[in-house]
Amino acid sequence: MYSGNFDIEFICKVPKHGYVWKDNKIDLVPKRNTGVIYKPYTQEAYDDFRRLAKYKTPKTNYIINMEETLRFANKWGNPFSSSDNDIKIGAPFHAEMLFLQAVTLYRNLLKNIKDEIVPKKPNEFIPPLSFMTFGWDNNGDKMIPIYKPKCLWDAIRFTMLFSIDAKETSKVCARKECGKTFSGRSNKIYCSPACTKKMWDDVNRPGKKSN
């Protein structure tokens, strides 16, 4: 099998104060009109999506579903639109439905690959490829194909296509009260020495619970 280097260039747009669920519990809306944070799409965004796909099933408690969906959106923005105007005018989006469709699609593809079944509708897994171009890699010393998607969901689908099994490079701190994402050695389970110490204290001196 041929495999080569490529890069994905996309800037995620996130409302500065994050999103909040509307009363209907199906739409997310930017909390305040206080501007947009720009951050590049990275492996961490894909890892977070895969984590969301593990949580978000029709069987999961809907409060956990809502929390995890909100956590993703607050970190990476609305995956299905890249308009900063939506953030400026506080436009809601159908997060509940769109995220569920996205994680279902991801799980179906995983299952197809595992069961060695060619997908019946391959096109739904494939983002528009008209945004391919060429450029330099991060170090500026190698010319590679670059995908410039229109939205985060297209970036995620492109990553799925070519590296669905890519190793998770980021992890979530095992101390529940922290929950921070970090990267590091594969046997590391806490984000920092501080969290490791807090966990040690909690286990060994349960009376003096820290948080």
Ligand SMILES: [Zn+2]
């Ligand atoms: Zn931690």
